[in-house]
Amino acid sequence: MRARRVSETAYLYDEPGPRARRRIRIASAVSVLVLAGLLALALVQFGSRGQLDADRWTPFLSWPIWEYLLVGLRGTLLAAAVVAVLGGVLGVLLALGRLSPVRPLRVLCTGFIEVFRTLPVLLLIYLMLFGLPAYGINLPVLWKLVVPLTIANAAAFAEIVRAGVLSLPRGQSEAGASLGMRRLQVMRAVVLPQALRAVTPSLVVQLVSLLKDTSLGYVVAYTELLYRAQVLSSYNRLLIQTFLVVTLVYLVVNGALSALASRMRRRTTRTAAPVAAAVPPQQGAPAPTVEAPRG
Amino acid sequence: MSRTLRRRSTIAASLALVASLGLTACGGSDSGSSAVPPSAGGGGEDVLQEVYDDAPVAEAAALLSDSTMAEIRERGVLRVAAALDAPLLSQQDPSNPDDVQGFDIDLAKLLAIYIIGEPNIEIVPPASETREALLTNGTVDVVFNTYTITEERAEQISFAGPYFVSGLAVAVRADEEEIQGIEDLGGRTVIVGANTPAVTAVPEEQPTAEVVSFATDPQAVQALTQGRGDAYVQDYTLLAADAESNDGIKVVGQPFTEEAYGIGLPPEDQDFKDFVNDWLEQVYADGSWAAVFDATLGTVGDGSTPEPPVIGSVPGS
Amino acid sequence: MSALIDSWPALLAGLGTTVLVLVTSAVGALVLGVLVTVARVSPVPVLRAAAFGYVQVLVNVPLLALLLLAVFALPDAGLIAPLTVTAIIVLTVYEAAYVAEALRSGINTVPRGQVEASRALGFTLAQTLRLVVVPQAARAVVQPLGNVLIALLMNTALAATVGVVELTSAVNKVNLVQAQPIPIFGAAGLVYMALALVIGLGAGRIEKKVAIRR
Numbered sequence: 114m115r116a117r118r119v120s121e122t123a124y125l126y127d128e129p130g131p132r133a134r135r136r137i138r139i140a141s142a143v144s145v146l147v148l149a150g151l152l153a154l155a156l157v158q159f160g161s162r163g164q165l166d167a168d169r170w171t172p173f174l175s176w177p178i179w180e181y182l183l184v185g186l187r188g189t190l191l192a193a194a195v196v197a198v199l200g201g202v203l204g205v206l207l208a209l210g211r212l213s214p215v216r217p218l219r220v221l222c223t224g225f226i227e228v229f230r231t232l233p234v235l236l237l238i239y240l241m242l243f244g245l246p247a248y249g250i251n252l253p254v255l256w257k258l259v260v261p262l263t264i265a266n267a268a269a270f271a272e273i274v275r276a277g278v279l280s281l282p283r284g285q286s287e288a289g290a291s292l293g294m295r296r297l298q299v300m301r302a303v304v305l306p307q308a309l310r311a312v313t314p315s316l317v318v319q320l321v322s323l324l325k326d327t328s329l330g331y332v333v334a335y336t337e338l339l340y341r342a343q344v345l346s347s348y349n350r351l352l353i354q355t356f357l358v359v360t361l362v363y364l365v366v367n368g369a370l371s372a373l374a375s376r377m378r379r380r381t382t383r384t385a386a387p388v389a390a391a392v393p394p395q396q397g398a399p400a401p402t403v404e405a406p407r408g
Numbered sequence: 409m410s411r412t413l414r415r416r417s418t419i420a421a422s423l424a425l426v427a428s429l430g431l432t433a434c435g436g437s438d439s440g441s442s443a444v445p446p447s448a449g450g451g452g453e454d455v456l457q458e459v460y461d462d463a464p465v466a467e468a469a470a471l472l473s474d475s476t477m478a479e480i481r482e483r484g485v486l487r488v489a490a491a492l493d494a495p496l497l498s499q500q501d502p503s504n505p506d507d508v509q510g511f512d513i514d515l516a517k518l519l520a521i522y523i524i525g526e527p528n529i530e531i532v533p534p535a536s537e538t539r540e541a542l543l544t545n546g547t548v549d550v551v552f553n554t555y556t557i558t559e560e561r562a563e564q565i566s567f568a569g570p571y572f573v574s575g576l577a578v579a580v581r582a583d584e585e586e587i588q589g590i591e592d593l594g595g596r597t598v599i600v601g602a603n604t605p606a607v608t609a610v611p612e613e614q615p616t617a618e619v620v621s622f623a624t625d626p627q628a629v630q631a632l633t634q635g636r637g638d639a640y641v642q643d644y645t646l647l648a649a650d651a652e653s654n655d656g657i658k659v660v661g662q663p664f665t666e667e668a669y670g671i672g673l674p675p676e677d678q679d680f681k682d683f684v685n686d687w688l689e690q691v692y693a694d695g696s697w698a699a700v701f702d703a704t705l706g707t708v709g710d711g712s713t714p715e716p717p718v719i720g721s722v723p724g725s
Numbered sequence: 726m727s728a729l730i731d732s733w734p735a736l737l738a739g740l741g742t743t744v745l746v747l748v749t750s751a752v753g754a755l756v757l758g759v760l761v762t763v764a765r766v767s768p769v770p771v772l773r774a775a776a777f778g779y780v781q782v783l784v785n786v787p788l789l790a791l792l793l794l795a796v797f798a799l800p801d802a803g804l805i806a807p808l809t810v811t812a813i814i815v816l817t818v819y820e821a822a823y824v825a826e827a828l829r830s831g832i833n834t835v836p837r838g839q840v841e842a843s844r845a846l847g848f849t850l851a852q853t854l855r856l857v858v859v860p861q862a863a864r865a866v867v868q869p870l871g872n873v874l875i876a877l878l879m880n881t882a883l884a885a886t887v888g889v890v891e892l893t894s895a896v897n898k899v900n901l902v903q904a905q906p907i908p909i910f911g912a913a914g915l916v917y918m919a920l921a922l923v924i925g926l927g928a929g930r931i932e933k934k935v936a937i938r939r
Contacts, residue, residue, distance in 0.1 A: 158803060181505055231922075236896075329789065
């Protein structure tokens with residue numbers, strides 16, 4: 114793992130000679146000292162305020178506290194799963210619409226994508242929360258979170274899928290057409306399977322981002338991890354400890370997803386041409402637009 | 409440090425309670441156990457158990473067909489917008505999440521008993537700015553959330569009550585000596601809760617004060633203790649409860665406004681409003697309102713039990 | 726519509742805060758992101774690992790959790806700054822990870838052969854980067870960086886949740902008084918889209934400028 118990471122950029126410089134190696138060793142020592150110094154500084158700062166005292170951390174060894182947080186995590190994962198499925202399907206449809214030869218459909222889908230790629234999710238949530246009741250529409254709490262997130266993430270998914278479709282050589286769809294397949298058939302049987310495989314890493318990265326987005330659930334009073342952390346911290350008043358623990362939980366869950374993404378990226382780059390730029394989209398962020406290589 | 413120790417012993421105590429209750433308390437899951445903020449003792453809870461047992465239940469005739477109350481009874485659970493993080497008013501115990509206690513939430517349980525016969529409530533925690541939305545879009549049936557009756561709010565939703573009268577007061581850091589009340593807040597930075605009456609009341613009293621708002625009460629308390637403001641203006645009851653569980657802040661001076669809390673109800677539902685007001689009359693008369701007060705808010709302050717307010721006495725109710 | 730006109734000073738102040746937070750944290754994130762990238766491609770293993778860890782942590786943790794941690798929790802350890810400043814710092818630190826990711830993928834677009842060729846010509850690392858890698862990577866990096874900035878714009882709205890009165894918070898307050906969500910939030914949405922358009926167009930222009938003509 115480590116070795117691979119080193120080789121990723123190692124081609125930038127020659128195999129270090131004895132002098133370069135000495136310099137690298139010195140730089141390493143200096144940076145270790147600096148980093149350790151920063152860490153020590155932080156620990157001293159925390160320790161001087163009693164934040165490292167054992168009794169501020171031991172509550173997190175008790176099962177009921179974890180049970181409380183894990184119920185929140187279950188809410189987070191549930192919301193993320195629903196958004197992923199709905200947003201994924203809607204995203205594929207939007208991408209196809211944007212690539213469609215039918216002009217009104219294309220304009221509509223392009224408009225949808227471009228609008229919701231640039232609106233803050235929080236604004237969407239507020240709009241749904243305060244706006245829909247005026248029209249007599251009432252959704253269960255889960256959906257008050259899921260609907261805005263789905264809309265925002267569908268736009269992001271659509272751009273990823275479109276990038277994948279555009280990255281395929283033209284010959285693929287032409288070959289399909291020459292076999293007498295209709296456009297939709299070509300899409301379904303030839304283009305989409307290849308396109309989706311090519312962008313799988315980006316899709317997983319988007320999954321991580323939408324999992325993070327579910328932390329906005331506290332706005333609509335949906336029971337998710339961060340919301341429970343807030344209630345917990347108001348009860349035990351261990352703010353630093355509670356939020357650090359919850360940050361760690363997010364890190365573990367998302368880290369697992371990210372690791373999956375990078376494993377997939379490695380596998381697909383070995384077999385196919387590299388497609389999506391490896392910029393992970395973020396909270397409510399537009400997906401990286403990938404441009405077809407220009408000569 | 410003593411606070412930390414007390415906190416830890418509270419958690420330990422509630423854990424022990426969870427363990428012991430686990431064997432016995434399968435039925436009345438909402439009623440038992442202590443652990444509303446550190447100080448509220450377990451003694452009061454036995455009193456409340458009796459209150460629950462003797463609580464009035466509406467006659468079948470009062471549940472008009474096709475009415476909101478009939479629908480709630482049909483559903484078997486009362487959906488309540490209430491906080492999970494307000495000590496003495498509505499506080500969830502994270503080591504036992506089914507256990508939520510306090511003045512607001514215990515009254516909500518009494519209302520649930522009145523309608524359904526059981527203290528079955530489902531709590532939806534609102535931000536103070538989402539309460540009207542939760543009622544108008546039907547997410548909850550009632551709001552018990554230190555919800556001040558105002559005429560502006562009454563245009564969007566209905567209020568039953570008032571069920572409690574309090575007022576805005578000033579809290580400061582425990583070591584603060586200069587600020588003795590609202591009159592000393594000119595030119596100071598004042599923390600308020602978003603969309604609470606303090607947002608407009610503070611500039612009216614002290615036009616030169618700079619107002620900073622936070623979404624929840626714990627955030628505002630945290631901001632005060634951290635020095636993001638010189639004072640925190642909020643309802644006296646809430647502040648008293650906060651000060652009780654947090655040595656870092658204290659309440660100064662007397663309340664400088666009068667706030668009447670109402671039970672938020674969906675708009676244009678006169679039958680439901682009359683029904684809830686009838687219930688309030690009954691719990692006022694039979695002493696269960698006073699019992700709930702004594703077990704919760706009554707544990708801080710001078711120990712006397714106030715007279716319940718007159719229903720419909722406030723514009724907007 | 727009158728709701729918007731009545732409260733324009735508050736809305737304008739909110740917009741001002743949004744732009745302030747956007748611009749300062751964008752500059753900060755670009756600078757910090759470049760530093761992280763430099764560390765990430767450096768020959769010093771410790772720096773590489775530290776930069777890698779930095780990016781991994783920040784890409785996997787919700788911004789909201791970081792904001793709550795910084796605004797409400799860290800003061801308990803004596804680390805406190807004004808609200809807006811705290812929000813700017815958090816956004817800077819958070820977005821820098823995404824800037825670093827964008828820059829790294831830009832570097833990766835430069836074919837290895839080019840670098841090897843420049844090394845064969847006896848270029849030093851600095852020369853290779855300055856003369857061969859950066860000019861070519863720049864083109865591939867502009868669009869992703871534009872996307873990072875647009876995401877940053879959208880993320881400034883989260884500052885509303887910790888008490889910073891920026892555009893989203895300001896319109897929310899106006900709506901609480903006026904109760905006209907559709908026009909009020911719609912207008913705010915248009916403003917965000919306009920700002921995103923400015924960033925997008927800016928990125929397009931820069932991209933044209935740095936494009937390699939063959």
